[in-house]
Amino acid sequence: MTARNEISVFALGGLHEIGKNMYAIEDANSIIVIDCGNKFPDESLLGIDLIIPDINYLEEKKEKVKALIITHGHEDHIGGIPFFLKKVNVPVYATRFTLGLIELKLTEHKLLRETQLIEIDSKSELNFDEMTVEFFKVNHSIPDCIGVVFHTSQGVIVHSGDFKFDLTPMNNDHSDLHKMAKIGEEGVLLLLSESTNAERSGASPSEEMVGHNIEAAFKHATGKIFISTFASNIYRVQQVVDAAKLTNRKLVLLGRSMVNVVDVAIERGYLNVPENMLIDQHVMDELPPERICVLCTGSQGEPMAALARLSTGNFRGVTVLPEDTIILAAGPIPGNEKNVTQIIDQFYELGAKVIYGSGKGMHVSGHGYQEDLKLMLTLMKPKYFIPIHGEYRMLHHHRLLAESVGVEKGHTFLLKNGDVVDLENAIANQTRSIPVDSTYIDGIGFEDVGDLIMRDRKQLSEDGMLVVVITISKRERKLISPPDTISRGFVDQREANELIRKINQLVKKTISDLDTTDKFSWNTMKQKLRKTVGQQVFAETRKKPMILPIVIEV
């Protein structure tokens, strides 16, 4: 596909929808993949656990794939890695903290031993045949984030990663502003930059602000404090630790991912927790309530996470009392609003004090606002631009921002999954696409759930099913015993007695009306049963349950 001196940029995992990131850059010799995220399904995808990018194209060319580079450790950038590596086993390059989170994931999938993990930092330089790759540090809501710079035969391609500009960052962990300026100065052919907050005007507030508000809330609290945030937001976890230290509280961690991620962060030097501050939940009752801070998972309202279980009194051994303070130090991701507000309601019902959301200064976004995005564009001065990581209206607004700071009209590409931008003679074109689809992950046994199964689940979920059992003589094709109809998820069987009596009569009639000559086939009979029963049921109930005829020949 790629001519000798041509570079192609592939949108594989979510250029067009937040939460499933994967891009690839291909030249004559190599393919380098950037990120491999998963997306969590909405409620319409019944029973689906994860959605990951389609990697068919990469699998077909797997000899050519040289590296998977990860910009940071959020699920929407690392969640697909185990599934990817099972099919395309290449070295994974990431920074130290990001690698820690990837290792947790690979351990869970029993893939750690066979994977080659290579630690990089923002000063690393990698060479893949004719491509050289370097990095720059960016600020985001998780430590150790990078942007990626590809020096290709066509020119420089920059991938921003997820970023904001935080000029008062935690741990003085500044982004590589000067390096970014130098890259831009030397000339960028194509910039890919994230678009999450392209609709929000102004500059994104600093994480520092949240620290002040957490501190104030801790100083006012009288009973226990329960505070929930994303486990991976180690900056915010550090601010909770600092506030607990200041107010002389011990720290209890609740929730598996909180425990795991804090472990990684302490061990690798990204989190500073005073000795003896962490205590086990089993000993917390030995201390007075004003000495306790519980840091827990579940800030998105996940029904099985610690926060939700605390709100309904279902967390064994830990009880929320009326004088306690609950802090949600996170904003709801779009789609999670209802689950989150339900939990807030439940805490109010317990009589607790609840402080929630960015309105109370308990959350700032990790994604840059319009002024941040314009600063990135201005620093990089790209000839061509691809807004990534956002829904269509965000990409659209990001394009307008790019044009406002000097990117030429027509030089911005809004891509869908599978779209390819080809660079030749330093000219970019988007004229082709490769076929891609989402891959649904469900349980552990069978990985790719097909459309047929999804259709069946939808029908079953809305209207239930009717199993019609008939026992028939092989020779005469006559009913041996009365038909039997069983319903599940349709209507209450007691209420439905009359309907089921009618169905059984109809089945009898359908069978006795059957043409039992040579043209007869069992399939025709089943089809006929499905049709006549379906029509009768719809006429009486306006419902379309799945109808499953079971024919036993004796």
Add this chain to the structure above:
Amino acid sequence: MTARNEISVFALGGLHEIGKNMYAIEDANSIIVIDCGNKFPDESLLGIDLIIPDINYLEEKKEKVKALIITHGHEDHIGGIPFFLKKVNVPVYATRFTLGLIELKLTEHKLLRETQLIEIDSKSELNFDEMTVEFFKVNHSIPDCIGVVFHTSQGVIVHSGDFKFDLTPMNNDHSDLHKMAKIGEEGVLLLLSESTNAERSGASPSEEMVGHNIEAAFKHATGKIFISTFASNIYRVQQVVDAAKLTNRKLVLLGRSMVNVVDVAIERGYLNVPENMLIDQHVMDELPPERICVLCTGSQGEPMAALARLSTGNFRGVTVLPEDTIILAAGPIPGNEKNVTQIIDQFYELGAKVIYGSGKGMHVSGHGYQEDLKLMLTLMKPKYFIPIHGEYRMLHHHRLLAESVGVEKGHTFLLKNGDVVDLENAIANQTRSIPVDSTYIDGIGFEDVGDLIMRDRKQLSEDGMLVVVITISKRERKLISPPDTISRGFVDQREANELIRKINQLVKKTISDLDTTDKFSWNTMKQKLRKTVGQQVFAETRKKPMILPIVIEV
């Protein structure tokens, strides 16, 4: 239940959750019901169409129920009426416009002829034995809204209806501020007041503001204009009509409810549309695009409504072009955000200009903010207070507002469905509840869908099902033919061949291991099959499909 001189106030339909309103006031002789709304289910209620209040208590006492009074015509106040009237057929009292919407609904349910509909206005006075009822006009996002005043033997009880204070209302349709002041002056024992916006500070903006912004957008638009709002918000429809008139555009109505409600509004004098302004969609192509305004349903992102179909190019005969302007003159109701933003994305993909939401001044809430709520409380000066119509945190904040304007601590009751407040010797107490549940409406045939069915649907929807068919000899209890397993919505049958082979083997073994002595029963056998197959399936797939053993005796 009610002693001679006692009054009881019942929370029956949604004191604790937005969108399903029903309250009842009972004295020794009468029960008066206020509102009968429905609620639309969220996606976790698989296949359910509507949720309505539980009317068992009222049905048991139906001889005592004298009236159903409706405060206004929104679905969450009238949607349950047909289901209620089928069981408790009492006269329905409502204002002229509200009655028009109720008539539409009763016609659909073929109940119009047997229902006694009685038109009232804000000056009406009704007498039910020892209770006298009067009304006051309030502003809201639909015309002809009222609050209700009950003069009882215990004192005055006021129900606010849904309201805001709009001092520059459309059509000069002011609320009865002076009458409300007089009622408060004479003394209110108990106020029930709505809480939707109890968390929003300040005063709610006037509907007038939206009119200015619609006008400005119409003046800027070049191609066709598509504007979507709630059909029942006749004030906003009037502002669209006015802007269309000003910019010389004809009006096309799309969507059944838009056509029906606009019909009612014109016919009853609530909407003023210039002659010849309304045209049929079939002739719109004969006019230049800048002469066309399409007013349509679907502002909440409903997948089958006009706006969604326009956004995907699936509305027969009407096409959105790049130069067209789309206006969403409505805010998303919590839970609908995702559907709405998806439609916005789709219009951007078509290249259209999109103006959406309250951020652009295209929507104001019909529910009063904190200052509005405090004004109602201050006017009424109630001794006791019940915040209604809101989730728990909103009721909680409304209580704080009440206390801030002088309601005594301990005099506010936060109720759940079924909770009862008893008034005796002018003292209010909440000590008892009646059993209530939600009633799920599904299709037309079977009205009350039980928990068992919902559980079945959930299991079917997430993990599908396995039907295990065995044919067994009556006498020897031995398999006559090999077992057969059929899966639906579980895993792809081709992929699952190996698993199904194992299941069939397991079934054979389970049957042959069965104790066929006297203790044997078919139920035990089915249970045993369910258990062994379930364990095997879970071990291999981590899924728990419904397992339905079907045993045929021959």
